[in-house]
Amino acid sequence: xxxxxxxxxxxxxxxxxxxxxxxxxxxxxxxxxxxxxxxxxxxxxxxxxxxxxxxxxxxxxxxxxxxxxxxxxxxxxxxxxxxxxxxxxxxxxxxxxxxxxxxxxxxxxxxxxxxxxxxxxxxxxxxxxxxxxxxxxxxxxxxxxxxxxxxxxxxxxxxxxxxxxxxxxxxxxxxxxxxxxxxxxxxxxxxxxxxxxxxxxxxxxxxxxxxxxxxxxxxxxxxxxxxxxxxxxxxxxxxxxxxxxxxxxxxxxxxxxxxxxxxxxxxxxxxxxxxxxxxxxxxxxxxxxxxxxxxxxxxxxxxxxxxxxxxxxxxxxxxxxxxxxxxxxxxxxxxxxxxxxxxxxxxxxxxxx
Amino acid sequence: xxxxxxxxxxxxxxxxxxxxxxxxxxxxxxxxxxxxxxxxxxxxxxxxxxxxxxxxxxxxxxxxxxxxxxxxxxxxxxxxxxxxxxxxxxxxxxxxxxxxxxxxxxxxxxxxxxxxxxxxxxxxxxxxxxxxxxxxxxxxxxxxxxxxxxxxxxxxxxxxxxxxxxxxxxxxxxxxxxxxxxxxxxxxxxxxxxxxxxxxxxxxxxxxxxxxxxxxxxxxxxxxxxxxxxxxxxxxxxxxxxxxxxxxxxxxxxxxxxxxxxxxxxxxxxxxxxxxxxxxxxxxxxxxxxxxxxxxxxxxxxxxxxxxxxxxxxxxxxxxxxxxxxxxxxxxxxx
Numbered sequence: 170x171x172x173x174x175x176x177x178x179x180x181x182x183x184x185x186x187x188x189x190x191x192x193x194x195x196x197x198x199x200x201x202x203x204x205x206x207x208x209x210x211x212x213x214x215x216x217x218x219x220x221x222x223x224x225x226x227x228x229x230x231x232x233x234x235x236x237x238x239x240x241x242x243x244x245x246x247x248x249x250x251x252x253x254x255x256x257x258x259x260x261x262x263x264x265x266x267x268x269x270x271x272x273x274x275x276x277x278x279x280x281x282x283x284x285x286x287x288x289x290x291x292x293x294x295x296x297x298x299x300x301x302x303x304x305x306x307x308x309x310x311x312x313x314x315x316x317x318x319x320x321x322x323x324x325x326x327x328x329x330x331x332x333x334x335x336x337x338x339x340x341x342x343x344x345x346x347x348x349x350x351x352x353x354x355x356x357x358x359x360x361x362x363x364x365x366x367x368x369x370x371x372x373x374x375x376x377x378x379x380x381x382x383x384x385x386x387x388x389x390x391x392x393x394x395x396x397x398x399x400x401x402x403x404x405x406x407x408x409x410x411x412x413x414x415x416x417x418x419x420x421x422x423x424x425x426x427x428x429x430x431x432x433x434x435x436x437x438x439x440x441x442x443x444x445x446x447x448x449x450x451x452x453x454x455x456x457x458x459x460x461x462x463x464x465x466x467x468x469x470x471x472x473x474x475x476x477x478x479x480x481x482x483x484x485x486x487x488x489x490x491x492x493x494x495x496x497x498x499x500x501x502x503x504x505x506x507x508x509x510x511x512x513x514x515x516x517x518x519x520x521x522x
Numbered sequence: 523x524x525x526x527x528x529x530x531x532x533x534x535x536x537x538x539x540x541x542x543x544x545x546x547x548x549x550x551x552x553x554x555x556x557x558x559x560x561x562x563x564x565x566x567x568x569x570x571x572x573x574x575x576x577x578x579x580x581x582x583x584x585x586x587x588x589x590x591x592x593x594x595x596x597x598x599x600x601x602x603x604x605x606x607x608x609x610x611x612x613x614x615x616x617x618x619x620x621x622x623x624x625x626x627x628x629x630x631x632x633x634x635x636x637x638x639x640x641x642x643x644x645x646x647x648x649x650x651x652x653x654x655x656x657x658x659x660x661x662x663x664x665x666x667x668x669x670x671x672x673x674x675x676x677x678x679x680x681x682x683x684x685x686x687x688x689x690x691x692x693x694x695x696x697x698x699x700x701x702x703x704x705x706x707x708x709x710x711x712x713x714x715x716x717x718x719x720x721x722x723x724x725x726x727x728x729x730x731x732x733x734x735x736x737x738x739x740x741x742x743x744x745x746x747x748x749x750x751x752x753x754x755x756x757x758x759x760x761x762x763x764x765x766x767x768x769x770x771x772x773x774x775x776x777x778x779x780x781x782x783x784x785x786x787x788x789x790x791x792x793x794x795x796x797x798x799x800x801x802x803x804x805x806x807x808x809x810x811x812x813x814x815x816x817x818x819x820x821x822x823x824x825x826x827x828x829x830x831x832x833x834x835x836x837x838x839x840x841x842x843x844x845x846x847x848x849x850x851x852x853x854x855x856x857x
Contacts, residue, residue: 222686223783350835400835403778404784405688411829413579418830431688431781438777442582442701443575461690487654508646 202312205293207493216264216272218248229479229522237482256347261285265292275299283307310500318502325475327370329454331383332473341424345398348428358428366390401432408432411441427455430462437470460521466514472511529729550814551852553677559823581711584822586769588714591796592721593765596758601738601806602665604762609676611770611786614643616684619780636696646765651763655756700775710772722811738806784823799849
């Protein structure tokens, strides 16, 4: 079953992957592959190669996963790649060498880490991808790895749009603060929002739809227009400066859709600096569900925020147990993200990160 | 210092006279570019541009770059460069919230906590500035390498200080440097003007200013003429660090949060660009603070113009680079 993975094989697969991406095809790496089985045990050693610890969301994710593993009496082999894809590849290799039972992998980049998933597969170690997926041209969930667990960014965008349309009665001149250009989270949060307002939104994963999934809108919202859209790189200070300038050039704006809470808080600071009342003159909606954002909702400054849950511990461990027991595991597991607005922010602020 | 006053001052009279005239000439290119930008906005973007709020926004946004670039001009005038300013902003920005949020503060005196939250971060980064000075002046390591060390490590230090995470706070009194206004003018704009005017005066009218230019012009000659080159270099790196620290505090005050991973990101490059556009020679020995201020305004106004025109971030970067190149070329022709 086990194959010795030589450097030449890795190179071949790498080239194959590149060629496949170029042609838009999937290279069938291993025909009829199945994710490596996991023995049922009382305790597991879990490899957890984290991408970085630089922001509150990441830290909350790390704490959730580590504390859940430890609470179950399992062992965690933790690594921190400190925002380096190379380091994360090395971390996965070291976890494979240490013969961990399974790996919870938040892949920093989708294509390079697909190679790491392939190596784990070759070594017979099941991988669960957290919060980001890996390149489906190289490996696929249910075949070379068990599954992807994370949020549906497209749905997050639609939920923000649904709330904004309801709150403004379908009339708004919107400034959109985009996340980092090229980031999946930013692209999908924008698409979901735009599609919902255009009346073309349909849930991306009908089989994994939850109670939170918005119903497709009956028709387009013709009174809601995105009058300006510009990147703020998910950073509060950039969100503030960009919004300040856009709002000054488009004083008719009545709403802000920010791709994360930090940029929304930046926009709120800019509004206050210009003597406007956020929540009244301009309605702000965003995504993330951070503690600062919930406080801003309680203060009446932020309208609402769609949670993008960092609390992966329980769902990841439950999925692993189910997989070991031989139960069928969906290839895409979508987190049940909450929705925070004035009605529940005070209730949930203590559980926000 | 006073004992050395006569000889270097006499020795550099001609060169500083030339510098005064030259600085006007060198500022022309930048000034022309700035006037062009203003004219463009006044014609095509009048509704949004010719307003008090646009003036206020541009002033608040340019303040951090202008403050850092002013000090950068002094460093560059000595023939050096300071790549660590962005990281120093992050360090200062990560220390202040620790003091502001400290509940175990052993003091009950009003304002003392707030005052310490200004003073301690700036003193700490001043020490880092002295470390830069030590590497450059005492160990004679090339400035670009010497300050690269803190450029790389400084952000890490800031993240360690902050426990790796963004810290938010709400201290309206303390945040006056980022959010306050005096007679409608943003406080950070006032700080910027004070910094620019003081530095311009120091460079033009004081012995220290002449020492700075003499050090950058011909270090060996300056040393032989009695200029305390080592002390001058220490001084400019310390000033650079302290003004970067001040800019860092302004940044976190506006945002009510300190994000060690992002405070002052790219600041070193923006500041160097402002200095270059302004007409200061990167070889040292010639410098114009007013030119640097104009350079900072050009960079700010270019970004503002493109953003209000609705261009994408990628386009903004490319066009800004073009504007910098254009301004530098104009400034060369004027010379």
